[in-house]
Amino acid sequence: MIPLELPELTAIVTQLAMVAIMLLVTAFAARLTSSIIRRLLFKAPPLINEQISRGASIFIWLVGLLFIVNQLGLNLDLLLLLMGLAGVAAIIAARDILSNISSRYLIGSFIPFNVGDEVQVSSFRGKVVEINPVASLLLSEEGALTVVPNSVLLKEISLNLSPYASRRITIPVHVPQGVNVPDAEAEVLKLCNKYKNKLDQRFPPLVSVKNSGQADVVLELVLLSAQPEKRNELAAELGAKISELMEKLRTSPRK
Amino acid sequence: MDGQEIVDVSKLLEGVDFIFSPGGVTRMVYPLIMRLVRDKVLNEGHWLSLNPYGPRQATLGPVRLYFVKLEAEALKSYGTAKEEMWKLLHGVHGEQPFSLLELAWTDEYAYYNQYNRICSETALALDRELDFDLFYIHDFQQLPMGEMMGTLKPKLFRWHIPFNERAIPPEWSGFLGRFLNAYDAVVVSSKSYMETLLRRGYEGRAFYVYPYIDASQYGTPTKSDLQQFADKHGLDKDDRVISIVARLDPLKGHDRALKALANVVKTHEVKLLIVGNGSFSSSGRGLGLSKGEAWRNYLQTLVKNLGLEKYVIFTGHVSQKELECVYTLSDFTVLPSVAEGFGLVVVESWLYGKPVIVSKAAGIAELIIDSVNGYLVEPDDVPSLADKMKTLLENPSLTEEMGRNGRETAKLCTLEKGLEEEKRIIEEVVG
Structure with missing residues (x-):
């Protein structure tokens, strides 16, 4: 065992203290961000609110992790590469979701559908009971709920049967x-x-x-x-x- | 009191600091809240209403009143829209607007909407602070509140005026339906109104509850009270008396009674008491409209033209004690309304064992069994009204019997009965 000199020991202790402080700051920032998002989105459905605040919290932790790795003097390249790949995979996985979310903003203006309208998409017909960021929900007369991804409303020919649409x-x-x-x-x-x-x-x-x-x-x-x-x-x-x-x-x- | 923040009404003296002059709705709702608190159904009541001149808030036992104020222009326009809407919903068509839909495109309606938005925002702010269990919205002038508040908390609406098929055409169903359907339940004053409500765009739970009064508040006047009242209004001991207790408003049909009286006095010695003033809305202190005063002037001219000066007495506003004297001294009462949501004065008359002659246009007509507890007449049938007046004047024993029967019918409209129904509905809506 090689005995450590006092200056080396001091440097290690200082670095560990820095890491501990950064962990605390990251934890605090993640918690604060999560809490702010929860408050801002208090009117959003609880599940969506929860997912968004959790996503933001994970993001803060990843940024914090990068700083900590940097502080420890380790090579960031591999971590950045892994995170980049994970990001690309997430975007590919979320492609459909993003497409649905962007379509949501066209509903009501360019696609004249509103909650309460009677509509038909492909062979599905029902009353629009909800238009959320991902899908529009149609309730049929028999009580069946059809989930139509918002992007489908852009691709498919749909009918709005409400007389005033x-x-x-x-x-x-x-x-x-x-x-x-x-x-x-x-x-x-x-x-x-x-x-x-x-x-x-x-x-x-x-x-x-x-x-x-x-x-x-x-x-x-x-x-x-x-x-x-x-x-x-x-x-x-x-x-x-x-x-x-x-x-x-x-x-x-x-x- | 104008400008003060909170006034405790219990520390004021009635008749000195304030006049208690409740309209039909307040006469029902105030005792309802008091009883619900007494029976521990409610802990407290919070009452929001328009009062341009009062303090910001007032407390009345377990009830806290919040007064909504409007600026002068908005108040006047709101008053105009409300009056027009009231006429339209009663089936009274004068000049434009001819329909509710036309009214909704006027600038006056924008202020009616504004008043309702202020009430809605105030109610929601109070809810954030006090966490209400139920919003109970009363009368047509507050109809948009349910839709405007948007909250999912239980919302109950009481429609106090008529909901007649004749007055409300199917074309208004969409307009009324969008507001009515925002409520969890709607209560009207008679079975026939409920049936019309369901035919005019309302899809939710509907109930009918006959309006009610607190019978314990109606006492027996002393001989000295009666003498004092008679002296004040020039009544003799042996005078036969007919009364109309109603606010001064063309829809109350006082003119029909006067025309009928002109026929009756040819053969009978009788006095007609016209009891009441204009409403708050139609007073100078209220919304600045002069309907009450104009109607009084018209009636006074009519009295003169018909040569009825010595037979007709306008009492103006009367206190509760004086009202008891009116019923006690009357042989019977008349409600000749052209349109009438219900007609609680008929119940008051029955409480004193006095029969009634009631227009078929009144909601309470549903409770009149012709020749048993009163008579029914068409609102425009003056000769028939005169005949019924003569019949009752000529047959004291029949009058007495019909009065007794009326007293039994009045039990359907007591606070106890109403409370039972209201509790049932509240429990169903609140869950």
Whole structure:
């Protein structure tokens, strides 16, 4: 056994202390990130919330591990290579999931499906009871639940059997921080009244609160266009007018 | 009290610091909460309502009241939309809007919506703090709240006004349905209203509960109270008296009673007491509308034109004690409404053993057995109303018997009966 000199021993102890501190910092950062994500996603389904916060925690631990390996003076290349390969494998594995997630953002705008609509995809028919980031769930009259991956809605020809789907306009309204939501809603409704001749008057505008965050509140305005071919044009014009209105409310002194 | 934060009503003196003048809904809901607390079904009640002039909050025993305020323009527009909606739902069509759908495209409706959003946000904020077990929303002016709150906590809605097939066409089903279906259950005031509700877009659990009153609150006036009331309103000891207890509103049909009275006084000596004022909404202190005052002026002119000055007495608002005197001194009462959600004044009349002549347009018509506990008349049939008045004036023993029968029917509308039904519904909804 080779006896260690005091300076060497000191260096080893210091390094171990550094590693211990880095482990503690990593553990704290992972826990903090996980907790923040849980709070931010409190309205998301618990399972999704749990998975996202766990994923973030694993990521923090991997970064922490890299720093620790570096601190120990070990070769990082092999670890980076392994992590890179794992990342590529994860992306390949998640390709379908990512495709479904990106398709989700087209549903409702370019693919006119909403919760509550009666739709048919391939030979499956039912009422849309949920549109989540990965799939849309159809409930048939017999009570069977069909899970349609969102990407399938892009690839397959689908039918929306709800009578008003072709004329429905859905506009997200971002109410800026500091603007009173009931006041903003009243102004949006008054604005819609100016367009009533272009809208189906049997269906007055419906506003609901979609997200009530700390920065702003997101409302959803649903209208029916009188003519299906004017739907997009009307949505664009109304959307622009509403954005202008919100900006005006944001800058005007509050009563 | 305006501008104060929290007022404890128990420390105030009724008649000095405040006037207790509940409308039909409050007359039902307040005792309901008190009884539910007494029976330990509830720990406490939190009551949210519009009150532009009151303090921010008030406490009334186990009930905490939260007053919602609107700015002047919003208050006026909300009031206009509410009144229009009320007329439309009662089947009264004047000038535009002709339908609820037209009304929903007006700027006034935007403020009706705003008021409901404020109430919804306030209720949700209170829920975050107090963790409610049930939201019990009352009356049509708060209908959108269930949909707006979005919470999955149990939500019960009580529709107090008529839900008549004649007044509510199938075209409104989509509009009403989207709000009604946001509730776990809807309660209406009669079986026929419930049947219409289910035919007009509502798909959930529906119940009917006859409106109810706390009979223990109706005492027997003393001789001196009766003498004082008679002196105040110029009534003689031997006067035969007919009463209409209703707020001053064209829908209450006072004009029909006056026209019928013009016929009756040709052969009978009788006094007609018109008891009540305009509603809060129609008062200058309320939503700034002048419906009550305008209707009073119209009725006073009608009295003059029909030569009924010495037969008709307008009492205005009366206290509870005076109301007891009204029923005690009356031979019978009349409710000639053009449209009427229910008509609890009929139950009050029965409590004093006085029969009633009721318009078929009133919800309580469902409880009238013609010639047994009262008479039913078509709202526009003035000659028939006059005939029934004469019949009751000419047959004191029949009047007495019908009054006795009415007292039995009144048991269907007592707080005890209502409480039993309400508890059953709450248990079913809350689980």
